[in-house]
Amino acid sequence: MKVLVIGAGLGGLLIAAWLSKEGHEVAVFERLPITGGRFTNIEYKGFQLSTGALHMIPHGPTGPLGTLLRDIGAAVKIIRADPMAVIRVPIEKNTTDYVHGYQDIDFHDFRKRFSLINKIKLAILITTTRIFPPKKGSMEEWCSKHLKEDWAIRIADSFCGWALSLRAKDVPAAEVFEIIENMYRYSGSGVPLGGCKGITDALVDVIYSSGGTIQTSSEVSRIIIEDQKAVGIIANGKEYRGNIxxxxxxxxxxxxxxxxxxxxxxxxxxxxxxxxxxxxxxxKICLSSQESLIGHAGTLLTPYARRVNGINEVTNIDPSLAPSGKHLTMAHQCVEWEKLDRLEEEIDLGLKDLSEIFAGRDYEILLIQSYSGEWPVNRSSSGTDLTNRTPIEGLYVVGDGAKGKGGIEVDGIALGVRNAMKDIRNYGIQSID
Known part of the structure; x- marks a missing residue:
């Protein structure tokens, strides 16, 4: 088959590499002058800053993305983070003042902060939701209904904010439980050596070595539809024909x-x-420091912060992402849709969070990056993803607008690519017949 791929982000490169490896004729068209989209690096003051996603693979080397990269033959090494995540809480419970001290607890110990009755309830609920997942309602509604405790909403907001860039009120409870199930199934996060660019560059190598092509600075202006079927594209004024x-x-x-x-x-x-x-x-707020700010490469969740949801310090695994003797720390905060017109205020609150979380520590603000509109965190918010199919025969969608169920960040993209490949293989057989 001749395959035309629009966009050289992670989803486009993954499926292009896979199809090229299987012997199909693949051409990728990317409007930017670089490949990788929101999953590559930009060099800034000697640091390798990511264009979008953090230098972090949520499910590590054994998750959907790590497994798919191995299947494709991409030369990528993902190092498991240990611990997977910790939660920073004030020493005095129900206090929001970081200046007077905090402690870090392991993510697996988040239940210890619940009342005894809620610990018992949670143990029962975790078991029952695996068998009977919630059919409706948000994660916030689920927490309010079953646990009725401030801590439940805080940890749900922090986790959803870091992982999905959403508040708990904006994510279906069923989706969150599927995501948490995947976290335990795949044993935690990891850092790819070379950061995001290490992965996308490896995929580019697979595409080229398998006979595929990539055209950068090539904007697709039209998908050609004939008799309800996608038969080609127009890029930079030139027509290209293909099977899908x-x-x-x-x-x-x-x-x-x-x-x-x-x-x-x-x-x-x-x-x-x-x-x-x-x-x-x-x-995303990128920090530079001489000394490690969090001391590990896992995720630091911050449920008592005003806006910051989670922080990663990837140089504890890959020092090459920063100049010698420096650390790179990245803080992420979700921005609610109704607050997008007050973005500067949201950023100021995030900066204030960091000044309290890292009170007494020396660090420099390297860069502040915002993601919305045509350059969002995710093109479809989690729980609203559609399938990879479209009403057009031979036209498919991959990437963060069509993740698999329970898919988190780039591992969700990999799940979506696997789903798309099943459909494409079936379609290819039918079209050849």
Whole structure:
């Protein structure tokens, strides 16, 4: 098959590498002058800062992304973080003042801060939700209904904010439980050597070595649809024909590339559903320090902060991501949709959080990055992801706009790519027949 891929972000590169490796003729078109999109590095003052996602693989070397990279043959090494995550809490319970002291507890020990009755309840609920997951309601609603404790909402907000760039009120409880199940299934996070760019560069190598092509600075302006079937694209004014088209730009942006008025009436439900999709937004604050600020490469969750949800210090595993003798620390905070017009205020609150979390420590603010609109954290907020299929025959969507169920960050993208490959293989067999 001849495959045309729109976008050289992680999702586009993953599926392009996989299909190239299987012997298909693959051409990738990327509007930016670089590959990787929101999953590569930019050099700044000698630091390797990520363009989007943190230099962190949520499920480490044995998760969906790590496994897929090995299957494809990408030369990437992911080092497991130990501990997976810790939670920073004030020494005095129910106090929000970090200046008067804090302690770090292991993520697995978050239950210890519940009342005795809630510890018992939680043990029962964790077991029952595996068998009977919640059918409706947000994670915040689930916590309020079953636990009725401030700590439950705080830890849910912190985890969802770091992992999904959403408040607990904006994530279906069923999705959160699936994500937590995956966390324990795959044994925790890891750091890829070379950061995000180490992964995307390895995928580029696989594509080229397997005979595929990548055109950067090549913007796709149109997907060519004939008889309800994707048969090609127009990029930089030139027409390219293929058997299938795969888009790494999300369902919304992909739909803007073809004439929806020419489609049959069965697509109305799909077009309505994509209008309801909301990209998740966030802010990342990059710090430089001489000494390690958190002392490990796992995630530091901050449920008592005003805005910061989680912090990673990846140089404890890969020192090459910073100049010699320096550490790179990245703090992430979600930005609620209704607060996007007050972004500077949100950033100021995040900076104030960091000054209290790291009170008495020396660090420098390297760069503040915001993600929303056409450059979001996720093109579809978790729990609202559509499948990789579209109403157009031979047109598929991959990336953070079409993650697999329970998919978190880049591991969710890998799950979505696996799902897409199943459909594409079936379609390829049918189209050849």
């Amino acid at each position: 088209v795969i888009s790494d730009t999300g369902h919304i942006e992909t739909s803007r590339l073809y004439d929806t008025n020419a489609l049959d009436v069965d697509t109305e439900k799909y077009l309505t559903s994509i209008k309801e999709l909301k990209p998740s937004a966030g802010v």
